[in-house]
Amino acid sequence: MDEQVPQVARFPFREQARKHLKSAEELLCGEGQQLVYACLELRLAIEAIVYETLQAYEKNLSPDVAEAHQHWQPNKVLELLSAHDRLVDTSLRVQVREVGENGAPVGGPPLFDGIDRRLTVNWVEKAHRSHGSFLHQRTVSQLKKGKSIDETKLRTEANRIHIRLKEVLGSEVYGIQFAGGLPICCETCGSDLAATMASLILDGVADVKCATCNVSRLVELDKTTGELRYVHKITATG
Numbered sequence: 696m697d698e699q700v701p702q703v704a705r706f707p708f709r710e711q712a713r714k715h716l717k718s719a720e721e722l723l724c725g726e727g728q729q730l731v732y733a734c735l736e737l738r739l740a741i742e743a744i745v746y747e748t749l750q751a752y753e754k755n756l757s758p759d760v761a762e763a764h765q766h767w768q769p770n771k772v773l774e775l776l777s778a779h780d781r782l783v784d785t786s787l788r789v790q791v792r793e794v795g796e797n798g799a800p801v802g803g804p805p806l807f808d809g810i811d812r813r814l815t816v817n818w819v820e821k822a823h824r825s826h827g828s829f830l831h832q833r834t835v836s837q838l839k840k841g842k843s844i845d846e847t848k849l850r851t852e853a854n855r856i857h858i859r860l861k862e863v864l865g866s867e868v869y870g871i872q873f874a875g876g877l878p879i880c881c882e883t884c885g886s887d888l889a890a891t892m893a894s895l896i897l898d899g900v901a902d903v904k905c906a907t908c909n910v911s912r913l914v915e916l917d918k919t920t921g922e923l924r925y926v927h928k929i930t931a932t933g
Contacts, residue, residue, distance in 0.1 A: 708747035709864070715740035716860055723853055730849050734826035737856050741823050744814060744863060745769035748783065751870045752776055770820035777816065780872065781893040784815040787871055809867025814859070822856045879914060879923045881905040890914050890923055900926060 715736045722733035749763055749772050756763070756779060763775035776783045791807035792800040826849075873896075876889035886907040894901035895916045904911040914923045 712743035884908040
């Protein structure tokens, strides 16, 4: 009978990433084979950070991106998650402010100001791949040509990756998700609609279509009041 694996509600990937990063820091002080091991620790840290992101989304994943659980390559995981949430690899700044009677934020310093620093799909792909060649046995051709590992190049690249990972793991807040969207009424029929946060943040505007009257319009977020407003004329869709 197969041994039953205990079910874990949440794996501590962020803590694991910090451990890998600390090991990499110590190894980067050395040379030779220690630098090779530092590359391995950095790659493991990248994977742990991305797996933590996947774990945060797993309860709300749509079937078409649920296959992200089957991939070990971190860039593939983020690519699939981005189909579910365009903000998955976008660093976000969060401010908490007191709201006045008119609904607008009160002036002065925010009650909280933090950044959720995230790894992008392109950065993860390049960083994860850049150390790949150092984690394999030297080929016969390389050995015959006397090509040794370029320690200077390796250390420079490893330090670059280390700095970015340290920034991400040092984020004041992390794991932010914007479910649904901001509410707005259809100007034509008064139906309740919602503008997606991802579009408002990344594009500055969001396309809102009313299923009741089949009307589509663009809306934008007023940065002063935080309210939505229509910015284009009504378009009836087929």
